[in-house]
Amino acid sequence: MTEVKKYPEEPLKTWNKAKELRLKYFTSYAKAHETGGLRFCGSAGSLNSIQQAFGRDVFILGSEPYSAHAAFFSDFARKCQEACESRGIAHDLCGYMKNYWGGILINQFILPTHEIVPWPKADVMWTQHICCTHAKWYQYAGELEGGVPEFGIDFNCRIGHTMTDRDIDYVLEQVLEGIEWVEKVTGRKFDDELFIEASLNELAANSAWGQAYEYNQNIPAPIDEKSLYSFFPFNILCPQWAETSALFRELRDELKDRVDRGIAAVGNERFRILTDGPPQWAMLQVYRYMEKVYGAVTLGSTYTAYWGTGWDVAEDGSLIAAKIPTREEFAQLNREARLRKYIAWKLSKQEAYSVTFTGCHPRKSALMLKIMELWKLDGAIIHLNRGCEGSAMGVLENRLDIIKAGYPVLTYEGNMGDVRDFDYAGTIRKIENFFENLGLEKLIKGG
Amino acid sequence: MSSFKNWSDNRHDYAREWKKKTGGKVLGYFCTYLPEEILYAADVLPVRIFGQHGSDIGISSAHIYDMYCPFSRSCLAEGLKGKYDYLDGVAIAQSCMHIRQAFWSWQKHLPVEYSYYIYMPHGVQSKGRYEYYRGELVEFKESLEKWLGRTISDADLDKGIDIVRKNKESMRKIWEFRKNDRPSITGLEAMEIVFSSQVTDKREHNEALEQLITELPDRKVDRETGTRLMIIGSEDDDREFTKMVEEGLSLPATFVIEDHCVGSRYFWNDFTPGEDRLASIARWYLDRPPCPSKDWPKRLRFSHIKNLIQEYKVEAAILMQQKFCDPHELDIPALKTYLDELDIPYYLIEFDVLVPAGQLKTRVEAFLETRVELV
Ligand code: SF4
Numbered sequence: 001m002t003e004v005k006k007y008p009e010e011p012l013k014t015w016n017k018a019k020e021l022r023l024k025y026f027t028s029y030a031k032a033h034e035t036g037g038l039r040f041c042g043s044a045g046s047l048n049s050i051q052q053a054f055g056r057d058v059f060i061l062g063s064e065p066y067s068a069h070a071a072f073f074s075d076f077a078r079k080c081q082e083a084c085e086s087r088g089i090a091h092d093l094c095g096y097m098k099n100y101w102g103g104i105l106i107n108q109f110i111l112p113t114h115e116i117v118p119w120p121k122a123d124v125m126w127t128q129h130i131c132c133t134h135a136k137w138y139q140y141a142g143e144l145e146g147g148v149p150e151f152g153i154d155f156n157c158r159i160g161h162t163m164t165d166r167d168i169d170y171v172l173e174q175v176l177e178g179i180e181w182v183e184k185v186t187g188r189k190f191d192d193e194l195f196i197e198a199s200l201n202e203l204a205a206n207s208a209w210g211q212a213y214e215y216n217q218n219i220p221a222p223i224d225e226k227s228l229y230s231f232f233p234f235n236i237l238c239p240q241w242a243e244t245s246a247l248f249r250e251l252r253d254e255l256k257d258r259v260d261r262g263i264a265a266v267g268n269e270r271f272r273i274l275t276d277g278p279p280q281w282a283m284l285q286v287y288r289y290m291e292k293v294y295g296a297v298t299l300g301s302t303y304t305a306y307w308g309t310g311w312d313v314a315e316d317g318s319l320i321a322a323k324i325p326t327r328e329e330f331a332q333l334n335r336e337a338r339l340r341k342y343i344a345w346k347l348s349k350q351e352a353y354s355v356t357f358t359g360c361h362p363r364k365s366a367l368m369l370k371i372m373e374l375w376k377l378d379g380a381i382i383h384l385n386r387g388c389e390g391s392a393m394g395v396l397e398n399r400l401d402i403i404k405a406g407y408p409v410l411t412y413e414g415n416m417g418d419v420r421d422f423d424y425a426g427t428i429r430k431i432e433n434f435f436e437n438l439g440l441e442k443l444i445k446g447g
Numbered sequence: 448m449s450s451f452k453n454w455s456d457n458r459h460d461y462a463r464e465w466k467k468k469t470g471g472k473v474l475g476y477f478c479t480y481l482p483e484e485i486l487y488a489a490d491v492l493p494v495r496i497f498g499q500h501g502s503d504i505g506i507s508s509a510h511i512y513d514m515y516c517p518f519s520r521s522c523l524a525e526g527l528k529g530k531y532d533y534l535d536g537v538a539i540a541q542s543c544m545h546i547r548q549a550f551w552s553w554q555k556h557l558p559v560e561y562s563y564y565i566y567m568p569h570g571v572q573s574k575g576r577y578e579y580y581r582g583e584l585v586e587f588k589e590s591l592e593k594w595l596g597r598t599i600s601d602a603d604l605d606k607g608i609d610i611v612r613k614n615k616e617s618m619r620k621i622w623e624f625r626k627n628d629r630p631s632i633t634g635l636e637a638m639e640i641v642f643s644s645q646v647t648d649k650r651e652h653n654e655a656l657e658q659l660i661t662e663l664p665d666r667k668v669d670r671e672t673g674t675r676l677m678i679i680g681s682e683d684d685d686r687e688f689t690k691m692v693e694e695g696l697s698l699p700a701t702f703v704i705e706d707h708c709v710g711s712r713y714f715w716n717d718f719t720p721g722e723d724r725l726a727s728i729a730r731w732y733l734d735r736p737p738c739p740s741k742d743w744p745k746r747l748r749f750s751h752i753k754n755l756i757q758e759y760k761v762e763a764a765i766l767m768q769q770k771f772c773d774p775h776e777l778d779i780p781a782l783k784t785y786l787d788e789l790d791i792p793y794y795l796i797e798f799d800v801l802v803p804a805g806q807l808k809t810r811v812e813a814f815l816e817t818r819v820e821l822v
Pocket residue numbers: 064094095096097131132133134137387388389390391
């Protein structure tokens with residue numbers, strides 16, 4: 001058996017807080033009407049602070065993370081998927097969307113406690129549109145729910161580092177129209193003070209996430225990506241809540257402490273892996289298998305690094321969690337200028353949208369390779385995700401680019417929202433062949 | 448009429464010949480939202496990149512994941528096989544993800560002198576869309592000027608607008624003849640007219656259209672019309688299938704209209720000229736009957752389909768669903784409900800460049816027999 005260096009392990013202290021926040025998030029959305037609140041629904045990360053500015057009792061459902069959460073409960077997800085298919089909805093459409101549409105069709109919404117409650121009908125659909133599905137998702141959902149009004153913001157301009165003033169203006173114009181639209185359909189006013197508070201929380205959360213994320217550049221890594229999955233959705237679900245920035249700061253400090261003390265996420269760490277896009281949520285045991293049997297740990301991706309998070313690029317090319325504006329900088333501006341600054345921060349510093357959706361996969365490959373270099377990764381595992389046309393964009397080209405740069409790449413097929421498209425045994429076999437080819441022996445015989 | 452078929456059959460030879468004859472440059476484009484007017488203004492020949500029915504697309508499987516539509520994979524496959532080796536440039540006006548992927552892979556593996564990505568808005572109902580797309584066209588024009596080393600003047604733009612506008616107007620005139628009880632052209636001929644318009648020099652195409660317009664009033668159609676069908680679909684240049692339905696079934700049928708981009712969607716709306724040429728071009732493209740991927744938050748497409756059904760006296764619809772075409776699949780559930788409300792029977796066909804049309808024959812026949820009231 002190969003000699004393996006052993007690092008000390010400890011459970012994450014902030015873990016339970018993430019669990020509590022998740023429960024609060026979904027429950028408060030489901031119960032919003034009990035206290036006279038409003039439900040806004042749309043793609044996660046559709047400029048949350050703008051929506052929050054219509055009242056503290058506005059609860060926003062980011063429906064991809066909801067659907068990912070539903071996918072964990074594979075029997076429940078299967079019911080949703082089948083409800084769609086029996087209505088003639090194509091099998092190959094977005095796996096998340098079908099968990100959502102299916103929930104409406106069977107009138108069931110699942111909470112993190114496994115409790116199933118009646119589907120909480122949205123009051124307003126407010127969404128960004130990047131992949132071809134987003135705004136169409138809520139268009140039909142609104143129809144299924146009996147006519148929920150929808151507002152969509154087109155993000156199909158240059159976003160990420162190539163964003164220009166003209167692109168920001170395009171988004172801003174739409175946002176200003178959207179504010180008027182919400183005022184009309186809800187009878188509520190946009191509250192500038194509330195926006196300032198929410199947006200400062202949001203940017204602080206996004207930035208703290210980046211700071212926490214950077215700690216995984218250390219060997220051993222203080223947190224594996226599987227655990228990061230439990231935290232990072234808050235970046236797009238409720239970053240505008242003060243609890244989220246507090247949680248991310250706490251996580252950051254805990255990771256720093258773990259690094260200082262040499263605490264590892266996986267004591268047997270010996271092979272560090274980049275992933276890509278949403279995984280097969282109901283089958284994260286595949287990652288556990290790799291850790292246990294091979295000491296191979298998944299540590300990062302453009303997905304968890306960039307979704308909702310802003311990065312600045314230093315002169316030497318390294319990525320640094322983006323700086324955020326101060327309260328004074330925000331407060332002194334008029335509404336339009338403030339929104340502009342917020343939009344510019346949200347969309348120009350985070351590349352996930354642009355590299356994934358507007359489809360510049362040359363840029364995405366470059367970012368993947370940058371993360372591999374800075375996070376000291378040894379190889380990549382790419383999910384060929386049948387459930388998401390967005391994250392499937394360019395993945396095979398990314399694969400070729402990573403191989404060309406000298407790293408080994410494993411691909412596996414699945415569907416983030418629908419376990420029926422995943423072959424567990426076949427994937428394990430692929431993993432074993434992959435590591436065997438790399439000469440990495442099993443740490444556990446017969447594992 | 449035979450010119451349209453010949454051009455459709457021999458598009459690569461045509462483009463090669465054109466280059467030889469004119470010494471001009473040819474640019475391949477990936478979606479019909481690309482402003483061809485500006486290319487004609489620059490004396491560049493725009494040709495739409497198509498796949499090839501019945502041709503193996505395995506060569507693209509290392510580049511585009513097979514959950515993307517066969518059309519996008521087939522387009523790239525044709526490029527990788529060298530069928531488009533005459534192109535001097537490629538461009539895309541941002542449309543669905545699948546065809547964007549074909550563009551990016553093309554750019555990476557098939558380098559040409561010039562390559563350009565236009566950020567065509569998806570929000571064709573969004574505030575600011577006109578100004579934004581106009582800005583994109585300004586930058587596109589500037590980049591063409593840089594590539595070609597010449598200025599594109601207002602007079603050039605007027606020329607380009609004129610060529611494209613005339614082409615689209617003529618096709619609209621011709622489509623009027625499809626409203627006849629005995630349509631003067633078949634669905635197959637209509638498809639060849641639009642297909643060839645997208646792969647030839649529109650000046651030459653315009654001459655053929657004008658000629659056809661003069662002939663159509665007296666044209667005798669030696670076939671039974673049968674059921675008046677409409678195609679509602681994803682990208683559809685499947686001539687074999689169209690021919691099979693119109694000529695190969697035991698029950699007569701004719702495609703009298705369609706809503707897709709190798710059909711009426713390509714030329715439907717009027718061009719409104721203005722002092723600011725690029726603004727007028729931007730407006731024309733944004734106001735087109737929308738591709739399903741751009742039809743949100745309001746559904747503008749369905750009322751357009753309804754108008755077509757009424758104007759062309761459609762009796763049944765074939766929903767041509769390119770396999771894995773998310774934009775169209777996303778519309779299907781609501782579209783079915785809509786057609787039910789209009790009392791229009793429909794049949795959904797999932798097609799693939801690799802599926803021979805013959806396999807669908809019995810299914811379409813059964814549909815006509817069981818769902819359509821035959822007179
Ligand atoms: S990006 Fe993927 S998950 Fe999001 S809407 Fe598109 S297909 Fe669905």
